[in-house]
Amino acid sequence: GAVVSQHPSRVICKSGTSVKIECRSLDFQATTMFWYRQFPKQSLMLMATSNEGSKATYEQGVEKDKFLINHASLTLSTLTVTSAHPEDSSFYICSASLLAERSYEQYFGPGTRLTVT
Amino acid sequence: QKEVEQNSGPLSVPEGAIASLNCTYSDRGSQSFFWYRQYSGKSPELIMFIYSNGDKEDGRFTAQLNKASQYVSLLIRDSQPSDSATYLCAVNRRWAGKSTFGDGTTLTVKP
Numbered sequence: 581g582a583v584v585s586q587h588p589s590r591v592i593c594k595s596g597t598s599v600k601i602e603c604r605s606l607d608f609q610a611t612t613m614f615w616y617r618q619f620p621k622q623s624l625m626l627m628a629t630s631n632e633g634s635k636a637t638y639e640q641g642v643e644k645d646k647f648l649i650n651h652a653s654l655t656l657s658t659l660t661v662t663s664a665h666p667e668d669s670s671f672y673i674c675s676a677s678l679l680a681e682r683s684y685e686q687y688f689g690p691g692t693r694l695t696v697t
Numbered sequence: 698q699k700e701v702e703q704n705s706g707p708l709s710v711p712e713g714a715i716a717s718l719n720c721t722y723s724d725r726g727s728q729s730f731f732w733y734r735q736y737s738g739k740s741p742e743l744i745m746f747i748y749s750n751g752d753k754e755d756g757r758f759t760a761q762l763n764k765a766s767q768y769v770s771l772l773i774r775d776s777q778p779s780d781s782a783t784y785l786c787a788v789n790r791r792w793a794g795k796s797t798f799g800d801g802t803t804l805t806v807k808p
Contacts, residue, residue, distance in 0.1 A: 612794035623800035624741070624785070673740045677794040682748050683729035684794045686787070691740040 582678045583607050586689035593664055594697055601659045601692045603674030609654035610676035614686070615647070618671045630657045664696045700724060703786050703799035711807050716773040718802050720786030723767065728791040730762055730769045735783045735801065745771060748791075776806040 583606040593599050603613055613630045628649050629637045636649035648660040657676075661668055673691040677684045702721045710716045718732075729748055733741035747753045747760040747769065759772040769788075773780055783803045787796040 614795065624798055626798075629795060671738075675741075683746070683791045684789060684796075685729075685731070685743065685746065686796050687743060688733075688740040 582676070582685070582687040584674065584676050584687050584689040586674055586692050588692060589690060590693045590695075592695045592697060595665055596663055598660055598662045599664055599694060601661075601672055601674075601694075603657045603659070603676070603689050605655045605676040605678075605687075608676070608678050610657075610678065611654060612677040612684075613651060613657040614675045614677075615649060615657075615659050616673045616675065618673060618691075620671075624673070627659075661694065664694070666696045669694055669696045698723060699799070700797045701786055701788055701799035703784075703802045705800060706803040707805055708802055709805045709807060710776050712776060712778060714776050714806075716776045716780065716804055716806070718771040718773075718784050718786075718804065720769045720771075720799055721767055722769070722786075722788045722797075724788065724790070724797075725764075725767065726790050727764075727767075727788040729789050729796075730760070731787040731789075731796060732758075732760060732771045733785040733787060733798075735785060737782070741785055773804075776804075778806045778808050780804060781806050 587602045615627045616624045630651040638644045651657040675686045675688040732745040735741040745760045753760045757774045761770045783801040785801045786799040789796040
């Protein structure tokens, strides 16, 4: 199956610092990756779509200067939360699109739990 | 109206029963349909996909698709407590890289 990894799985940082989260497709190349955020007991919220070699497309209401996304290769996308604040504490999940036989299929990484103190 | 609608639940079934999860979508151009399972505190996991009208079976899971009614469902036979999770329905236009997700239905299987 298609495997997507994320690192770190859990991070605690102080308010005002920046945190980088890595998302890798381990056994396939992904021209498109996605970043989601999920608060407890709430649904997935798409933050941005990341395309290899081009600028990310952010969803309405997501601050692009705060959530920096880089998709430098076909297997790696990074999300940097800049000047993190306690309200940024959440579960961040990436997914990658696999071009399968009959469709694109999205596979998710295991997620990164961010706590800002 | 949301593009992909699911009953939020919670849906509660006894162990051994059939759980039926439903999803409707608004984009008639949708051609690919997916079911994901998300355990509490974990990320979603792809468990089924279906492209053609009718039924598709995989073990205890059956996905059903009716494009005319813009309806897709997931049946879980012989439900087990380990099936307790939130089930997400997702659709895309096949060659569109991004799927649109519903908010999910929470299923509880009681022993």
